[in-house]
Amino acid sequence: MFTPVYELNQYVYAGPQPGFIKPEEVYKQHVILGMEAGSFEYGVGKHSGKASFGDLLFVPPGVLFKRKSFGEITFHLLTFSLMFEPDPVFDSLPVGKVTIGDVNRLSSTYSYLRKTWTEHGLQSSTTKLANHMLMDLLHLGDMEQQYIRKRKRKTDPQMQQAAGYIHRNLFDGLNLHHIAERLGIQPSELTRRFRLEYGTSPMDYATHLKLQEVKKLLLETNYTLDAIASMCGYENGSYLSRVFRSKMGMNASEFRKNNQI
DSSP, X not given: OOOOOEEEEEEEEEXXXXXXSSSEXXXXXXEEEEEEESOEEEEETTEEEEEOXXXXXXXXXXXXXXXXXXXXXXXXXXXXXXXXXXXXXXXXXXXXXXXXXXXXXHHXXXXXXXXXXXXXXXXXXHHHHHHHHHHHHHHHHHHHHHHHHXXXXXXXXXXXXXXXXXXXXXXXXXXXXXXXXXXTSOXXXXXXXXXXXXXXXXXXXXXXXHHHHHHHHHHHOOOOHHHHHHHTTOSOHHHHHHHHHHHHSSOHXXXXXXXXX
């Protein structure tokens, strides 16, 4: 699941127009290009193909991005930068095309972006909302990556049980030895097999899920950090603050200030 390690630099809604103004470009920031109408051929480094509605193009900084449209096009383009070093397990970005299965969610995100651009253009309010929509696009891309990875490998039923147990008991003082005991295996085997299945350890997996809830509460409520800590299974706000900063690269108050609408 995605964590907000990126910050929007610019959002542009373009079209309908006969094609791209430039046939190729190298960006200094990361880029997502989402086609709302029309289609085009692309080249992103070693990756190439054809993209249309439902596809997101991910372009890393410093990589040549070639594009050639087939007639009239309408698209969303977002450039963004690293706020701090990403988690290599949860936050690795794809390169090239990612086809989004949840096109209803994608259409909704495009609708919000289009409406904000139409009403406010390049005003700061547009950038603020577009930053939230950037997170949504990254989340959709991340879900597709996870789905593709799972299709390519055989699942481990016991590790699925472990993950399910973590989800059900997320805020109830999870313990590695207790999970392993429930499955009838040693903690070292649990850690090894869980990492093979999900790319991270059981406790890091749990921490990631808990911080997703913490971030949601920070953005959607005015609860104090102590109250959020109590709701999310942390001893107190001070301990939660240390965990949040170590994983997110900023403290909770900064996150709330920078991302809350």
